[in-house]
Amino acid sequence: MSKPLKQNPNAVRSRKNYHAWMSKGACGRCGRTPRVSKTRCAKCLVEILISRRALKVRVIQAYGGKCLCCGNSVFEFLTLEHSNKNGSAERKRLHVFGNEFYRWLEVRGYPKDLGLTVLCMNCNFSKGKYGYCPHEREVAGG
Ligand SMILES: [Zn+2]
Ligand SMILES: [Zn+2]
Numbered sequence: 001m002s003k004p005l006k007q008n009p010n011a012v013r014s015r016k017n018y019h020a021w022m023s024k025g026a027c028g029r030c031g032r033t034p035r036v037s038k039t040r041c042a043k044c045l046v047e048i049l050i051s052r053r054a055l056k057v058r059v060i061q062a063y064g065g066k067c068l069c070c071g072n073s074v075f076e077f078l079t080l081e082h083s084n085k086n087g088s089a090e091r092k093r094l095h096v097f098g099n100e101f102y103r104w105l106e107v108r109g110y111p112k113d114l115g116l117t118v119l120c121m122n123c124n125f126s127k128g129k130y131g132y133c134p135h136e137r138e139v140a141g142g
């Protein structure tokens with residue numbers, strides 16, 4: 001099994017380290033600390049979490065930074081959603097999900113033509129389940 005693969009020499013080196021570190025029971029990312037998950041140490045797990053969170057913050061900010069429906073700006077409650085119904089189809093077409101989707105958006109400079117809106121969990125859930133949000137009724141009902 002020796003297929004000629006085009007590889008970045010740096011990637012190869014880090015992969016070599018990765019196996020050496022893994023066989024020692026060390027973290028496969030930094031190689032310095034014993035791992036607590038399959039491949040990562042506690043420190044790296046936190047770092048990955050923080051960097052993912054920071055990425056999501058940047059993306060949410062780029063698309064308005066608060067719920068389009070109720071104005072909630074508590075980051076932890078906010079999600080990025082397609083305002084049109086074919087959201088999942090669009091994502092399938094793009095072949096990117098979750099964190100990868102955020103990275104994809106960032107790399108492309110947060111395109112505004114994808115029909116993406118920021119919604120909080122409450123409004124998103126209500127719209128998804130009932131097709132409307134109680135906040136809209138408040139406004140409509142006066
Ligand atoms: Zn580590
Ligand atoms: Zn909301």
Ligand SMILES: [Zn+2]
Nearest residue numbers: 069123133135
């Ligand atoms: Zn709402």
